[in-house]
Amino acid sequence: METLTLFITGALVAVGIYWFLCVLGPAERKGKRAVDLSGGSISAEKVQDNYKQYWSFFRRPKEIETAEKVPDFVDTFYNLVTDIYEWGWGQSFHFSPSIHGKSHRDATRLHEEMAVDLIQVKPGQKILDVGCGVGGPMRAIASHSRANVVGITINEYQVNRARLHNKKAGLDALCEVVCGNFLQMPFDDNTFDGAYSIEATCHAPKLEEVYAEIYRVLKPGSMYVSYEWVTTEKFKAEDDEHVEVIQGIERGDALPGLRAYVDIAETAEKVGFEIVKEKDLAAPPAQPWWTRLKMGRLAYWRNHIVVQILSAVGVAPKGTVDVHEMLFKTADFLTRGGETGIFSPMHMILCRKPESSSPPPPEESS
Ligand SMILES: C=C(CC[C@@H](C)[C@H]1CC[C@H]2C3=CC[C@H]4[C@H](C)[C@@H](O)CC[C@]4(C)[C@H]3CC[C@]12C)C(C)C
Numbered sequence: 001m002e003t004l005t006l007f008i009t010g011a012l013v014a015v016g017i018y019w020f021l022c023v024l025g026p027a028e029r030k031g032k033r034a035v036d037l038s039g040g041s042i043s044a045e046k047v048q049d050n051y052k053q054y055w056s057f058f059r060r061p062k063e064i065e066t067a068e069k070v071p072d073f074v075d076t077f078y079n080l081v082t083d084i085y086e087w088g089w090g091q092s093f094h095f096s097p098s099i100h101g102k103s104h105r106d107a108t109r110l111h112e113e114m115a116v117d118l119i120q121v122k123p124g125q126k127i128l129d130v131g132c133g134v135g136g137p138m139r140a141i142a143s144h145s146r147a148n149v150v151g152i153t154i155n156e157y158q159v160n161r162a163r164l165h166n167k168k169a170g171l172d173a174l175c176e177v178v179c180g181n182f183l184q185m186p187f188d189d190n191t192f193d194g195a196y197s198i199e200a201t202c203h204a205p206k207l208e209e210v211y212a213e214i215y216r217v218l219k220p221g222s223m224y225v226s227y228e229w230v231t232t233e234k235f236k237a238e239d240d241e242h243v244e245v246i247q248g249i250e251r252g253d254a255l256p257g258l259r260a261y262v263d264i265a266e267t268a269e270k271v272g273f274e275i276v277k278e279k280d281l282a283a284p285p286a287q288p289w290w291t292r293l294k295m296g297r298l299a300y301w302r303n304h305i306v307v308q309i310l311s312a313v314g315v316a317p318k319g320t321v322d323v324h325e326m327l328f329k330t331a332d333f334l335t336r337g338g339e340t341g342i343f344s345p346m347h348m349i350l351c352r353k354p355e356s357s358s359p360p361p362p363e364e365s366s
Pocket residue numbers: 084085087088089092093094095199200202253254293296299300301303304324327328330331334
């Protein structure tokens with residue numbers, strides 16, 4: 001009888017552990033392992049301090065409005081979150097509309113391929129990925145288009161991760177990664193046959209600066225597509241709940257301030273682009289992009305326990321728990337932003353640099 005009780009208890013414990021670790025939602029299967037979570041380029045003992053420093057930017061909001069401080073603040077953010085993103089989301093750091101009958105992985109890839117299809121590049125041409133992360137989109141786009149992709153990111157840790165993934169995927173001949181600031185890119189004028197940015201230019205303190213830089217490095221006649229993070233026409237600045245959600249998104253995603261959808265085309269035109277197409281890819285009939293985020297809640301709760309244990313035993317740096325908690329809350333704000341329709345992470349703008357481009361007139365000083 002005792003043996004039977006022991007056997008049943010053992011079996012229940014084993015099923016419980018299996019459910020906790022596997023059924024509840026494995027983090028990305030072949031990606032980062034929980035035991036490898038790090039603070040990016042920040043040494044383990046400084047992760048907690050850097051997390052505090054990240055939050056201190058929001059106590060002095062004026063500082064994140066100045067262009068010089070933002071790249072540092074964004075760099076710190078990506079040191080803190082890159083491993084957790086890879087572990088729990090995969091190598092593409094963006095959203096995509098859900099597609100009935102397709103996996104998240106396929107929906108993500110299709111959203112990426114759409115970007116390169118829109119800019120109509122040919123195999124062998126050279127295109128720019130503005131804010132490339134660890135290169136999930138870059139690899140999908142290079143495989144699909146056979147174009148040569150050059151990615152730029154401010155975060156050195158991401159550069160190393162992206163190069164490693166490119167090599168592992170056998171795509172290092174087509175994909176190159178550069179560490180740099182997209183507000184001052186280390187490329188000559190008229191270098192690229194096309195450019196795209198996926199949920200990255202929202203980190204720029206002034207959209208005009210990054211668009212002007214992209215315009216400069218594009219060849220005349222070539223196209224640029226961007227998936228922008230914006231507040232939609234449903235956002236009302238006088239609604240406290242709307243403001244709470246948008247502030248939550250800004251703080252948990254290192255944004256110097258979300259833009260209104262109407263500002264996007266206006267800014268692109270201001271730097272000299274012609275607008276070819278503009279569309280909110282999150283608007284119906286597109287299926288909700290936030291379902292994946294919402295469905296993962298149980299897994300995030302599991303992840304939080306895993307992170308707490310790893311941090312307590314000294315495998316994960318102290319501070320990882322705080323960062324994870326911040327992301328946990330951010331997921332909620334993003335979901336609310338999606339459900340209320342006040343926020344879109346995929347306001348698409350497709351632009352062309354005119355064939356004969358004269359520089360835009362200088363700003364009038366007021
Ligand atoms: C474009 C940007 C990033 C968008 C998304 C890729 C990320 C936004 C929020 C992130 C996450 C939130 C919850 C995390 C969860 C608690 C953890 O257990 C596993 C990782 C998360 C799911 C994480 C993954 C990436 C996001 C969805 C911004 C920064 C401009």
